Amino acid sequence: MAGLHKSEFANPVINWVESRLPIFTMMQKEYGVFPTPKNFNYFWNFGALAMVTLVLMIVTGIFLAMNYQPNTELAFDSVQHIMRDVNYGWLIRYVHQNGASMFFMVTYIHIFRGRYYGSYKAPRELLWMLGVIILLLMMATAFMGYVLPWGQMSYWGATVITNLFSAFPVVGPKIVTLLWGGFSVDNPTLNRFFALHYLMPFVLVGVVFLHVAALHITGSNNPLGIDVKSPQDTVPFHPFYTIKDSVGMCVFLMIWAGFVCFAPNLLGDANNFIPANPLQTPADIVPEWYFLPYYGILRSVPNKLLGVCMMFASILLLLALPWLDTSKVRSARFRPIFRILLLVWCLTFVGLGICGAHKPEGVWVILSRLFAFYYFAHLLVVLPILGKLERPLPLPESISNPVVRGAMGKVAAVLLIAGGLFGMQGVTPAHAEEEIVLPQQKWSFSGLFGTVDIASAQRGFQVYSEVCANCHAMKYLHYRDLAGLKLEPEQIKAIAAAVTVPQGTNDEGEPKEGPATPASQFRSPFINDKQARSRNNGALPPDLSLMINAREDGANHVYAILTGYADAPSTMKMQDGMNYNKYFPGHQIAMPQPLRDGQVTYADGTPTSLDQEARDVVTFLAWAANPEQTERKQLGVRVILYLGFMACVTYALKRKIWAAVH
């Protein structure tokens, strides 16, 4: 028999809603008074942090989708449009781009916490399994999102990952064609990936809801891994854990903002600043850091089908974890052997990631096999047996009456060091070829607080216009953008008016030319790539808009190339039309030496040595590749200070609130 819910709220409006839909009672029950073990440590922040990240990813994603074009012709350009023209577009995009990494960091720590404290054991098996499904969905979403910018890594990542399915006999190639909607990764693929990338986060929200609903049935685990015995063991979720989660959130947002404002491309790949080219694979193709361990497993197996199966199994096996671990004791605090072996397992996971970042040669193959072996052995052999053999330490009576202190600090330190190692190794893939060491220059724009030297960039623009622009386009720049180099509107108008650019068609339908306006793109020296090639010995002079981002250590790279011309050593056989350069990979470059002493005449009287010209043009290109960089760093300082202040306030409040419990 249906009936109105009995409601006792004082506010009549709330009462009216409440008696028809008891949502306030529910919120009060699940998030207000919800009894929560009182002994959580900060590892219990990470579920809430993941939730915050998911929300921020969805919100920023929706605003990005308003300006993104899922079309192979337009996708790359539309991302640059977001970065350069849309108000705060760079901020929204960098938050989203780095957000993917933050999401995986937080989720991996959350999973580790579950593993360490045995949160997957009865009665929380289903809760854990839903978590594994969330991880899988996240991976699919992140992968498809990475394809959207349609750079070289997007394209080749999509090709490699979708080709994984071709390993399956008989149906494999059919599945791949189905995924592509064609016979290679192309426009239909990009289109559907966009549609699915937009959909999946909402599926994620659904599964996260189930994950949380299941949590609220079983209640939370806790660092001791023992059941709640009496009301004394718990505190109400609010305000005790809302405030504790808030402290964690402030610190977490500080780290995120740090990446966004000071190192937005640290976790990315330079190759993705080059538009997708289906005819050329980049020399090193490496997935994003969060996929590296699985990539390591894939490459440790010499057989294609087996490698793919192992990779999928490495995650799917986690679904069975509640039954593979036969020990009744949850928390690793009371399982001394398990604790060490779990850490070893985590290190093998990190190790697999490091292997995944290196070319599969020599020692890396052996290491990755060793690590992959332990990854599976731990789950399939060690856990079932250890549960039977290990003698756990005596469990405390209750949460309010613990006898031991955790060693999580030490554990966290070990993992932090391992993670740092992974970070250093992971983001700079080692090159197997002859190493070219770029001389490191001092740049005005480098470092946390460095800003572009405007005078130098202005001179660099002159060098670009008089020299480089004869062969290299910069199609993502417009004359109006020169306002960022502190040029006055009148100067910009004059600069633009001196250049003749195509201007659509005249009334008879013929192509028309005319003087550029501030709204015009920088003039391109060639009408199309074909003409560019045919006039340059078959080599295409690349667009320079993003050059500094599109090369590893871009500023030093470009400077080294510009100043690295020399006579070829007699031992070297030069090909026709090629020039010797000390720093160009392979040492043979099609571009003749572009800059020499006295190539240009500076109005401000700066001496025009080759070094000065190269330095100025690199400064200009660095500005052109990241025109937002000064604003970004300034914003970063303010945001981090603000969040730091908030962290202090919430922490002080947390101490006050918890004072009565401790």
Add this chain to the structure above:
Amino acid sequence: MAHSTASTDTHGHPADPSKRDMLELLAGASAALLGAGIAWPLVSSMNPAKDVLALSSVEVDLAPIAAGQGIVVSWQGKPIFVRHRTPEEVKAAQDAKPGELNDPQTDAARTKPGHEAWMVLVGICTHLGCIPLGNKATDVRGEWGGWFCPCHGSQYDTSGRIRKGPAPTNLAVPPYAFESDSKIKIG
């Protein structure tokens, strides 16, 4: 994360309740400010982007437009009417008494001195945004010989002023200037 500062919490008895209240207020306020700080760039991103703002001017060659005729050009995505008025049309526009007008404005205030034959208007009905008819001599032009909006029957005179119908104001005049006698630049 925004925890209510008006918490009904009765747990815990902190030594100094006033300090706790202060901290709660501070935390709540800074969280609200953070929320606003996150919302601001997102909302701002929906405003016109720099490339849209930059496409601000078009030039129109007047030479081919015969007296009595009008053309439509696109400026910032909006239709701009450029009409070459006949001397009679100019006179009719200039002679209108302020009392006859719903939105009184002289013809002189809507044209450029020395170029009274030329009427340049944003061709968007001020009622609900339809594009009025009347540029071609063969179009319906309404009782005042200017423009007629097919959507709900607003009638504009030869100066683009509203005379009859639901539209509240005259057709807008965009910013423009004569570059020469036969060329204008809009925007």
